[in-house]
Amino acid sequence: MLPQALIHNFAYLLRGAEFTLLLSAGSIALSTAIGVGVALLHVFAVAPIRILVELYLFLARGIPLLILLFAMYYMLPYVGIDLQPTIGGILVIGVYYGAFMSQVFRAAILSLPKNQWDAARGLGMRRSLMLEIVIFPQAFRIAAAPFVNTCMQLIKSTSLVSIIGLWELTMAGRETVERTLAPFQIFAGVALIYFCLCYSLAAYGRQLEKRMRYVH
Amino acid sequence: MSTEPVPQGVAPLIEIRGLSKRFGRTQVLHDVSLTVTKGQTVAVIGPSGSGKTTMLRCINLLEEFEEGEIVFDGKPIGYHSGPGGRRRRLPEREVAATRSDIGIVFQSFNLFPHMTVLRNIVAAPVRVKGIDRITAERVARELLDRVGLADKASEYPMRLSGGQQQRVAIARALAMQPKLMLFDEVTSALDPELVGEVLAVIKQLAEDGMSMVLVTHEMQFARDVAHTVVFMAEGRIVEHGPPRTLFANPQSDRLRAFLRRYREAYLL
Amino acid sequence: MPLDVNFILRNLPLFWKGLVVTVELSLLAIGLALVWGLVVAFARMSPRWPLRTAAAAYIELVRDTPVLVQMYFIYFGFSMAGLGLTGFVSGLLALSLQNGGYIAEIYRAGIESVSVKQVEGGKALGMSYWDVMSLVVLPQALVRVIPPLANQFIVVIKDTSLVSAIAVAELTQIGKLLTERTAASYEVFLTIAVIYLIMTGIVSGLSRLAEHRFAIYY
Numbered sequence A: 001m002l003p004q005a006l007i008h009n010f011a012y013l014l015r016g017a018e019f020t021l022l023l024s025a026g027s028i029a030l031s032t033a034i035g036v037g038v039a040l041l042h043v044f045a046v047a048p049i050r051i052l053v054e055l056y057l058f059l060a061r062g063i064p065l066l067i068l069l070f071a072m073y074y075m076l077p078y079v080g081i082d083l084q085p086t087i088g089g090i091l092v093i094g095v096y097y098g099a100f101m102s103q104v105f106r107a108a109i110l111s112l113p114k115n116q117w118d119a120a121r122g123l124g125m126r127r128s129l130m131l132e133i134v135i136f137p138q139a140f141r142i143a144a145a146p147f148v149n150t151c152m153q154l155i156k157s158t159s160l161v162s163i164i165g166l167w168e169l170t171m172a173g174r175e176t177v178e179r180t181l182a183p184f185q186i187f188a189g190v191a192l193i194y195f196c197l198c199y200s201l202a203a204y205g206r207q208l209e210k211r212m213r214y215v216h
Numbered sequence B: 001m002s003t004e005p006v007p008q009g010v011a012p013l014i015e016i017r018g019l020s021k022r023f024g025r026t027q028v029l030h031d032v033s034l035t036v037t038k039g040q041t042v043a044v045i046g047p048s049g050s051g052k053t054t055m056l057r058c059i060n061l062l063e064e065f066e067e068g069e070i071v072f073d074g075k076p077i078g079y080h081s082g083p084g085g086r087r088r089r090l091p092e093r094e095v096a097a098t099r100s101d102i103g104i105v106f107q108s109f110n111l112f113p114h115m116t117v118l119r120n121i122v123a124a125p126v127r128v129k130g131i132d133r134i135t136a137e138r139v140a141r142e143l144l145d146r147v148g149l150a151d152k153a154s155e156y157p158m159r160l161s162g163g164q165q166q167r168v169a170i171a172r173a174l175a176m177q178p179k180l181m182l183f184d185e186v187t188s189a190l191d192p193e194l195v196g197e198v199l200a201v202i203k204q205l206a207e208d209g210m211s212m213v214l215v216t217h218e219m220q221f222a223r224d225v226a227h228t229v230v231f232m233a234e235g236r237i238v239e240h241g242p243p244r245t246l247f248a249n250p251q252s253d254r255l256r257a258f259l260r261r262y263r264e265a266y267l268l
Numbered sequence C: 001m002p003l004d005v006n007f008i009l010r011n012l013p014l015f016w017k018g019l020v021v022t023v024e025l026s027l028l029a030i031g032l033a034l035v036w037g038l039v040v041a042f043a044r045m046s047p048r049w050p051l052r053t054a055a056a057a058y059i060e061l062v063r064d065t066p067v068l069v070q071m072y073f074i075y076f077g078f079s080m081a082g083l084g085l086t087g088f089v090s091g092l093l094a095l096s097l098q099n100g101g102y103i104a105e106i107y108r109a110g111i112e113s114v115s116v117k118q119v120e121g122g123k124a125l126g127m128s129y130w131d132v133m134s135l136v137v138l139p140q141a142l143v144r145v146i147p148p149l150a151n152q153f154i155v156v157i158k159d160t161s162l163v164s165a166i167a168v169a170e171l172t173q174i175g176k177l178l179t180e181r182t183a184a185s186y187e188v189f190l191t192i193a194v195i196y197l198i199m200t201g202i203v204s205g206l207s208r209l210a211e212h213r214f215a216i217y218y
Helices: A004-042 A046-061 A065-079 A083-110 A114-122 A127-164 A170-179 A181-212 B052-059 B092-099 B116-127 B133-146 B162-174 B192-205 B219-225 B243-248 B254-265 C006-010 C012-044 C050-062 C067-080 C089-111 C116-124 C130-164 C171-182 C185-213
Strands: B012-023 B026-037 B042-044 B067-072 B080-081 B087-089 B102-105 B180-184 B211-215 B226-234 B236-241
Touching: A004 A046, A004 A083, A004 A127, A004 A170, A004 A181, A004 B102, A046 A083, A046 B236, A046 C185, A065 A083, A065 A127, A065 C171, A065 C185, A083 A127, A083 B116, A114 A127, A114 B092, A127 A170, A127 A181, A127 B116, A127 C067, A127 C130, A170 A181, A181 C050, A181 C067, B012 B052, B026 B052, B026 B067, B026 B087, B026 B211, B026 B236, B042 B052, B052 B180, B052 B211, B052 C130, B067 C067, B102 B162, B116 B133, B116 B162, B162 B192, B192 B211, B192 B219, B219 B243, B226 B243, B226 B254, B236 B243, B236 B254, B243 C130, C006 C012, C006 C185, C012 C050, C012 C089, C012 C130, C012 C185, C050 C089, C067 C089, C067 C130, C116 C130, C130 C171, C130 C185, C171 C185
Parallel strands: B042 B211, B042 B226, B102 B180, B180 B211
Antiparallel strands: B012 B026, B012 B067, B080 B087, B226 B236
16 A cells, blocks of 8 residues: 555655755855854854853753744744745754854864874964864864754754745645645655655765864 | 083083972972973983883973973973963963974874874974975985885775884974974883884984983993983982993992883893 | 743643643653663663673663654554554653663673672672672672763653643643743743753753762772
């Protein structure tokens, strides 16, 4: 007995998946940019700025993403900002995950042995040069696996924007279920598509992790 | 009380005066003074925790120090005494410039693992001193040849033995054409059979006239290569002098005890 | 921006009702997940190949799909099949199943992090596998899993907000309803955010206390 409803609507779901990828790509780019900046601030900046960073991390760790999405959805119109929902979604998810990305990058930077810093400084390198050719290349390698895993979590989180009415894979699934009344099939299909995306990332992350062990 | 070993009549390359440093509440260096002239090799010996490495790291400003001053090539480095005697750390630009004239080789080699041997050596000359890549690579290959590793230019550090990595580290430091070289127990982390090749390179450097300060446990080497040996203990310079007299006729009890234990350990 | 504190005070009973549901759901979910996770962990480490693979597949499945989709699957699926589960139960099931998978991995990492040498040491002294497990490995593993488990608890607390999408009157849902009714979105979300921060903050604090207390066992 074939899952007819799923098969007939699979293409529609895939279109939703395209949108999920679009959202994810935008959010990943934003959160990575924020993550690098915040990580650098967290490691190098003066104490008052570091305290602000810790506040940012505390808020992102303690407040559910859905609350932030709701806040954006309900509050922005009142402040007079007219934001396209998709952009709003990318902004919120990007800023939220920026905190987690920053922790990944900061851990990577701090995990480098102190003697790399010594050697670079001993050669007369200034901090910007040191970061550019010694620290960052090595830190990126270390951060690669946890970065990929964080990206995977982000992709799963994009499903939340369906709750505020944004159209992507999960929303496409809900619409299809309302039409076909075959929730098990359809949501299984939705889950399957997410699974394919996320499993490949998870597997890639594990591969990166294994490769890391042979480097240092 | 002056503890500076100054060969008469020669202008000093680097003068350390009254260096004192604390780590938290522990005083690790007490009023250390030392002078090195051009072409001189100074070996620093002493028990662990005597402050030898800390002093070395103060010389190229990898560590900060609370009191004292260091005058390198006629200019005070690292700090600047403003009007009214206030002391401020010099800007990063100047500290980095000083460091590019002082080479340092560490106990744990500290090569950059993500770069080939060649790139390890040319990275700083090209990016810090602005030397063009072609010249830098030529010089790098000459240096590799000098340390006996001409064929390893495109290898990654991971594939080299400890002794080879250390020789690359020496070449990397020399590529910056420093006026002074610092060696921080550079053979302590090596397997015994690899120590010789590194010491040979350093000996050659000394004979070629490089000014250097060498923190080491290799007493034989210190005796053969150094012009002056400095003995440190508990953050102070206890004794100093030419190796022959120092080892044959130690003046202080501390040094006598140190040498006695050394001889017992190595059955000399 | 001026804050209408009276508004918050007036609606405290409503917030409280939502909070109670959130706390109930969180505690039940983490409790079930802790137990279920143990079962899955042992299946994952079993010497029997089919059990190991089934557990691994299960863990991979729940980790690589969004928990919201899992909730929809259970909620809409079972209601269509005639077995109407409430939003609360559906959410509880989904949260327990998903976090059970994550927690199983946390347990496994904790157990495997206790050095193999200790197991060998125990066996050399003549202990049986279970003796070694209960006297040597598990006590140390337990200490090491406290931080990641606390972290998972925080994840659960935050994920309870998702059940607002399947009509459960927990904290987030209350907030949404209040905002739609009164348009005082700023006060509402500020209050809710603070409440979540307090909840997660308490868990973090307890976790750090526990780490501190057991630090000697590292």
